[in-house]
Structures are given as structure tokens and as C-alpha cells.
Amino acid sequence: MGITQILFWILAITAIFSALMVVISKNPVYSVLWLIVTFFTISGHYILLNAQFLAVVNIIVYAGAIMVLFLFVIMLMNLNKETEPQKSKWLKLAGAVAGGCLLLVLVAGLRHTEKQMTEMVTGDIGLIQNLGKVLFKDYVVPFEISSILFLSAMVGAVVLGKKEPRIPVETEMRKVEETQQAINI
């Protein structure tokens, strides 16, 4: 067993364990912290595949930016045990059955795949130079089209986030009534 394989097993076991802890932890803040551990182990896998750029981006974007947002949201919402919504037993049971079914199907499906260890000691497709070349030569059309996606998301952020000037009292009253009716229904 070479050093790569030992590293792979350590990383894989840590990844699965921390991913399980994300789901199991009662305290949401712990969940987020375990999620960060998961991201780091996945970055480790990327490095084993000789994809340094992806590994770094994964840490910067996910462990850095997105996790900070997660923590902020959790702190702003002030989640703790008292505010945790009580879910009915049946709902939990239904969730367990549904999740279990998916697990069963996936395991049954993937059980028969050929066992192969992919070890990219010599592969260099993940290096930043090659990645850039592929992105701007072969995949330039999807790259440009994704700009439409981001543009629409930006327009959406403006539409949803911008403060509305006061609307006339009548319309507002009407809307309040409508909402109340909707709630009553």
C-alpha cells in the first residue's frame, strides 16, 4: 500500500464520518463546522487527483465564503433547541423510509460496478493552465451562456432586494386584506 492509498483511505473515512456528523449533530453550528471538515477532506481528494486549482477553489469558495454565510444565517436566526420545530413521528418515519429507499436503490445499483482505483499520479488536466485552455477553447460557449444565468440572477437580486417606495394606502389595505383572507383559507 503506497502513501497515496493510505492518504486516500484516511481522507475517505474522515469524509464519510464528518458528512454523517453534519446530519447527526443536534446543534446547527456544529453541523456547519463538520461541513467545513467535509469540504477540506474533499479538497484533499482533489489534490490526490492532481487537481490543485479545484482544491484551492473548493476551499476558498465553499469553506470560505459559503460557510461564513451559513454561520451568519444560523446566528441571525438564533437557532437553538427551544426554537427547533417539533416534527411529528410519522413525518420522521416517512423521511426515513424515503431516504432508505433511495439508499437501497443507489447501493443496489452501484454494487456491481467494476472495482477500479483511479489514481492520477501523472495526469495534469487539473492544473490551472490546462483548465484555462479547456475552459476558453472547448467550453467557451457554455462559459458565455452562463453569463446570461448570472445576469438574470443579478436582475433578480435587484428586483427582490430594492426597497419599494410607499404605495398608496388603499392598495396596501387591499393587499393586507387579501393576505389575511389567504391565511384564513
Added chain:
Amino acid sequence: MNALIFSAVSGVIMMFSSFLLNNKNSVRVLAHVLLLATIIANIFELRGISFFHIDTRGMLEFDRFALLFTLVANVCTFAFFLLSSRDLEKIGNHYSDYFSLLFFILAGIVVSSSFKSLLMLFLGIEILSIPLYILTGSDKRNLKSNEASLKYFLMGSFSTGLMLMGIALIYGATGTFQTGITVAEKVPVLLITGMMLLLFSMSFKVSAAPFHFWTPDVYDGAPTVVTSFMATVVKAAGFIAFMRLFAEEFGSIRPEWKLLVGIVAAVTLFIGNITAVFQQSVKRMLAYSSISQAGFMMLAIYSLSNDAKEGLILYAAAYSLATIGIFAVLVRMKDYTFEGFNGFAKQQPFLAGILVVFLLSLAGIPLTAGFLSKFYMLKATIDGGSLALAIFAVLMAAVSVYYYFRLIQSMYFKTGNATISGTTTGFKYTLAALAGITILLGIFPNLLTNWLYF
């Protein structure tokens, strides 16, 4: 390519018009002109004249099927603009931004109807969905709209996650994003698992049962104008992407999924129709009716023949035009329940007559486009070897007659004071033109389907 670039650029222009033009009327006129230009550019491409020559490396293929559907979607959107663009004003203050989001959705429709690579499928479906999440929540002061938007967003992103997982597994099995795989006699399990995940997520996007639970709440909560666009053009685009995906990517492993898609179609037909019967609000009834019509469109994916292709295009046109028409009237009504339509025929005999044409088309009564499109679907299903499924679909179509005719009954045979506001002469003539197209396509479907070949 023409339609893609034109609609994306139109979206950007509409974005800038929000501060360059401060008159709402000129914004509206600009939107109409830009959409008309997009339609004309698309017709040019359908006739073989492409303005742009871009090497997409085989990731997009603008074949006649894709181009014709783009044309249908654009024309339906134009009808939507003509009928309902004034009602968009009432949602909120970002009038031109709504138009720009609609144009971005149109760009997404072009991508998702002409993809040749799973990467493009993902991009197209996302460009289609994200502006819709926003438009659903655009009525910011209405709690129901907020709830619908959040619900749609959460569930939509979950199904996008499933789609990505499926694409990743397929990439693992085949080593390429390009569609059109050929498999040896033993189908890799990874491919099957990926296909199942893609089936789930696409069923979610087109609201096929049992992935339809978001539909009634979202369609009901969203501003009615937006619902009218969401339930028609976007849903049809979802089906075109669905059909393209299963015809090109999974066409070679058809025995593996045929039964599953048949079951999904049957369940969708059953749940959509039976639940629609019990609705009291016309808006909610239309939401369930969109589920049941989705069941009929699933039959095209089940059978995957030439008839099914023609039928799906015709179905998209017939269903979209009729539903856009009904929604355009519904937006202006004061009361959205069935009782709200009581006595409508006495006050607005002309509008009531046109609504009847649309309802008949949705129910699939002969001489309307709805009948012929259902006929194509059933024919394709029987040719595809499942008589039982076709019989079941006919039975369910018979159930659907009940709730469509219930609206006709309230309009003609009950007394009440239905109130409608803001019906101009232009509005009436546009609706009449839509009804005319519905009947014309019901008599000469070749007017539309011939474009696939010539």
C-alpha cells in the same frame, strides 16, 4: 443561434431601459418590438439563414424541431405580451426588469430546446428556472407570493441537485457530456442510476406526478400574470428538453425506462384530473389542469415517434394559447372562484364565447387544436404498443371535461354578477385572434407541423 442572441440582447436592453425610459408605455412598446425582432430572426433561421456563425463544438444543434418549438414559444410569449403586459405593471415597480427576466427565460428556452450536451441542458434549465423563482416572488407585499417563491426555490434547487448528480454519474459511465451514447449489450449501472436521477429532476421541472406537489401552491401563490407564463411556455419548454434528452441520450436504452415513463404518465393523468375536480378556485383548477395536460405530454416521451414529435409541438401550441387566453381573462376578474364567473355570459357575451373555445380546446373537443394534439398523442401511444395506456388517457380526458364544463356552466347557466375590469377593444380582438388560431390549428394542423419538414 439567432433567437438565442436576440433574446439575450433584448434582455440586456430591457434592463437598461428601466432608467433610460421613464415612461411605462414606451417600455412596453420596446418589449413588443424586441420580441417581434426575435421572432423574425428565428423565422429567418428556420428558413436557413443564420446571422451568426459560431462554432459551438457540437454542444448546441439548431435542428428544425428546436427552431420550430422556439418559434412556438416566442409567438405564445408575444400573445402573452399583447394580452397581459399591462397587468405586469400592477405587480410592482420594476416593470422593465420583469420584461428583461422574461427575455432571459426565452434565451433559456432556446438553449434547453437545442442542447446536444448535458452541460447545456443544465445551463438551459437553470436559465429557465432562476428568473421564474424571482418572478414568482415579485409581488413582495403578498405573503402568499413570498411563500410560493421560497417553496419553489428550495424544491427547485433540490431537483437541480439531483440533475447534477445524474449528469455526474452519466459522465462517469460514458466519459462525455455529449448526448447520443451508444452502449454495448450490457448497460452500465452508473448510466441507469444517472438516467433515473435525470428522470426525477425533469419530472419535477414539468410537474409530473409524483413530483408535482409544488405546482398548485406555486401557481396559486404567484402573481396571476406570472402563473400564466409559467404554466404554459415554460412548462412546454421543459417537455421539449425532456423529450430531447430521452430521445437522444437515452434512446438506445429505451427498454430500461419505457415502463417507468408510462407509469409516471398514468399517475400524472390520474392525480391531475381527479384533484382538479374538487377545486373551488379557477386559478387552482388551472394549476391542476396543467398537471393533467402534463400527463398527456408525457405520452409523447413514452412513445418517441415522429407522430409524437409533431404532436408535442402541436400540443405545446394548443395548450399554451388556450391557457394564456383563459388566464388573461382571469387576471381581470375580481373573484377567482367558480362563483365569481356566475352570469359572466350575460355581461360579456363576446368574451364568454371566446373562453368557451379555449375551454373546449383544453378539454379536447373536435374542431379545436386541443382535440388534434390529444389525437396525435394517443395515436403515437397506440403505435408505441400500449393500448391500455391510451384507453386510460381517454378516460381521464373524459374526467377533465367535467371541470372545464363547470366553468362554462357557471358562465351561462347561473345568475350572478361577475365583475371584470379593464377590457379594451384591442384586448378583445387579440383574444378573438387567439381563438381563431386555436380553431384554425384544429382544422389544419399541417400549417404548424409542416414547418418541421419544409
